[in-house]
Amino acid sequence: MxxxxxxxxxxxxxxxxxxxxxxxxxxxxxxxxxxxxxxxxxxxxxxxxxxxxxxxxxxxxxxxxxxxxxxGQLGRALRSSAQEGRVPPVMDALFLGMGSLLIVGAAYWSVGRGTPRPTGTWAMSALLTAFALAFFSYAPSVQNTVENAVPHVARLLSNVASVCAATAVLAVIFQLDLEPVEARGRIRRRLLLLAASVAAMTALFAAEEALDRPRLRALYLLVFVSHLGFAAMDFLLQAVRQSQSARRASVRVGLRIAAVGCLFALVYVAYKIVRLVSTAVGVGLVHHTECSSPVSGTCAFSVTAPALAVLLIGVGLTLPAIAYPISHTRRIRWETRSLAALEPLWHDMTAVMPHIVLDDSAFADASAFADASAFADASAFADDSDYLLHRRVVEISDGILALRPYRSRAVRESAERIYTADTDESAAAVEAALVRAALAAFNAELPPVELAPPSPRALAQTDLRGEAKWLVLVARAYNRQTGPVADDGEPRPVGA
Incomplete structure (x- = not known):
């Protein structure tokens, strides 16, 4: 049976x-x-x-x-995305950890930095705070806690945090890219749009909770994704345009990373729109599958895409501030080493031609900077190293110009037979030999019979940093060749 x-x-x-x-x-x-x-x-x-x-x-x-x-199909399509799949446990720890890091970053940005604060400080703090709240609201443990007090409010909190973060992103890019008056006007209009969107979302959320109407939820989602999509597209255009004209490499890279984050945000917006439209017309393009990993099924669009958008935009906008202390420290170290390398050449030139020392009341005593390595330990050196290096480069360049009548073609040809490689180091060694012989000839008042032309590599330098790098190569080659030339007033053989 x-x-x-x-x-x-x-x-x-x-x-x-x-x-x-x-x-x-x-x-x-x-x-x-x-x-x-x-x-x-x-x-x-x-x-x-x-x-x-x-x-x-x-x-x-x-x-x-x-x-x-x-x-009907629309009502079933508007069921909670929780039914699309289960969030992996590792995502809870990821959301909480990222939110904590962003809160620390927001606190540092608004409180821990010195004054005067750079442009966009408060907008950036608001952005990081909104991103942190969005990450916290994504965590299932936080959702369970807040929904014990108000049912289903985690959805509203996360969506409001997302649109606030999108508006803060626009405020940051407007303050960096536009004139202050125009930036304030655009930010004011975006804030009004934000207030209207949040008010509409809150009203629709409350009405949907009270009436259980799927069309109200559809309108709620439409307001949310429309605001998010508009802000993402606006920021994407601003970031791409500014990344093409930014001077600092960290700013260019950061804006491009943030632009990639906007693309992920647009993927999320497109997914939500396709889901709404396809179910409303009865096509059913989106099928609900279990979310077993961050890249499986609809989880890649509903969870991973917005999380990556938040992460990439946050990293892109904070990268210049993170990279600046590193680049600043590297610049100070390079300037310190360059000053130390230029010191022997500068000392020999000023001993023979004291008139090349610039007249500056703040640096009237040139002997005070004779030992750059000793001065490098002073706290004031970090603030003045750029000026000191600029000054040394100008003074040495003036000295080389003053030695032009004493640059011997014979010395140059002799040095070129020794340094035959077609490299910057070989060219710098030839130039160092010319400078050393010219200093000896200048001190002995023995101008050469036939003059040597200027170095082509020296003429190719068009900015201060390039000229400083070239003179550092010349100074190091000069230090390797012989001792000072002004001791006995007689020219010395090259390489002796």
Missing amino acids: PRVLRSPRERVARCPPSRCHRDQHHAGGAHVRQDELHDSRRTRGRDDGLHHPSAHVPTPRNALPAPGEGR
């Missing part, structure tokens, strides 16, 4: 789909529907794909829709 199904729930789960509707007239059918309603109430929540789904229980054909889900 066939086995008798004793449980109403078992009867619904085991019967073929074509016969399930007939079995619902069974006396236990009402209990099945009540169980289904209870399960669906537990799974209602925000629409950003971050809730844990409840265990799946087969739903009878004519069962009542769950609250917040609604009848």
